[in-house]
Amino acid sequence: MKTGIKIALSVAMLASLSFGGEQFAMSDADRAMYAEMSENNPADIMVADGEELLGYMGGDEGLAKYLGVSEDDLPTYIAGFPRYIKKFDMVVGIDQMIQAMMADGGHKPLKLKSGNMFSLLAYVKSIANGEKINIDVNANPQMKEAYALGEKTFMTKRGGRGLSCNSCHSPDVVGRVLRTQPLPDLGANGAKAAATWPAYRMTKSSLRTMQRRFQGCMKNALLKVIPIGSKEMVALEVYLTDKAKGSEISIPGLKR
Template identity: 65%
Template sequence: MRKIAKIALYLTLCASLSFASEQFAMSDADRAMYEELLENNPADMMLASGGSLLEELGGDAAVAKFLDIKEDALAAYLAGFPRYLEKFGRVVSIDQMLQGLMHESGKKPYTLKSKEMFQLSSYVKSLANGQPINIDINANEHMKKAYAFGKEVFDTKRGARGLSCYSCHNPSVIGTILRTQPLPDISAKGNASAATWPAYRMTKSNLATLQNRFQGCMENALLAVIPLGSPEMTALEVYFTHEAKGATMALPGLKR
């Protein structure tokens, strides 16, 4: 699965770099770094640490048991997050699910912003590598509401600049270079953005989850940052993930 993930990531990244080259002259040093990290993504080591943390909780079998599914169905099930879980009574992301597993196991849950949770949740999500995103927003009323709320968060303008997520992801600006990368069309068929997070951020030299990336965008736009795991943030992840439905999971990603 790791080989499949690297191939998918390579194809996605090459397409982005080819498109960006028409509008932005990337330095030879940056391009060389991209190529090197494609083969030696530092996030692989971080996910390996996450795998060790999961073993302390009982491994894949413990996650499957907590989710009340068969272990051989785990990969496909994880490719459907965020999802509504009855034992939580709400829609949750993978990291929140893992907090529940830790609590049920008698262990103090990692905070959502901790390095340990980034590593653990990223590893668990990578178990879905090779699977198509299969989030189902019509599964129940909870998912329908989460999707609608996420779209509202995505479209709503905030802050003194009056910016929203849509400001940088609408047809009039898609493909424009921002911070050396072309702005993606997250609603395009086959869009793989959500399928490549968590990812290693070259500019941050660290692993970042999708929600963590959302926070970075908000900071850059001088907007009030929405907390990790909040209803707004989880709903935004639902919306963003649904727009990439069908894309093949390929983790960890590699981002500028």
């Protein structure tokens, strides 16, 4: 009985989505105006902030040294995160590597969900701007496992409405518009989202990371929110970063 109601609700929700081109969809010219705004992205200030913060830990050079790569190879290496790091026996995002670097340097690590960490993450990922995402989900069993867990997290229907990430972000709903916004196709290969997070979110007037965005989406779709940096969350990032493999990194992004 209960399941019946859940299914009915999600069908109703899908029915309320309209196709692009209908009355409240924005025109291409309007969208172009918003795209132009990335020229002066308020998050550029946070990225500059992140650079300053990293400066206290040795800057790019210190980071490269900690990650065990040369400064020249740093951008390409960053473009491959999340990665399996043997030292921690975990698949981790760059933010977790920054935390580890702080701890190993004798500092109290910043929280993953703190604003300063978002700025640091945005700066560090922006080092890889212009590089193509080169995550390798077949590099080792741990990455394979993370990818599988990420896919499972993406596909699992849960919460009050029985929705999964895939319910709104699968190829089936591409081109559909939810309250003026075309739903981004995150499930298909070639989805570019991962290349443009961290990003400035105009709705929140602040810098948000990809995992933070997942949380917002989960909250609004009535799914229990998964903590940033948890195994599932990193796995979800692995899964979606793989979908964006080959896309050129351009940080910070600018989102509605």
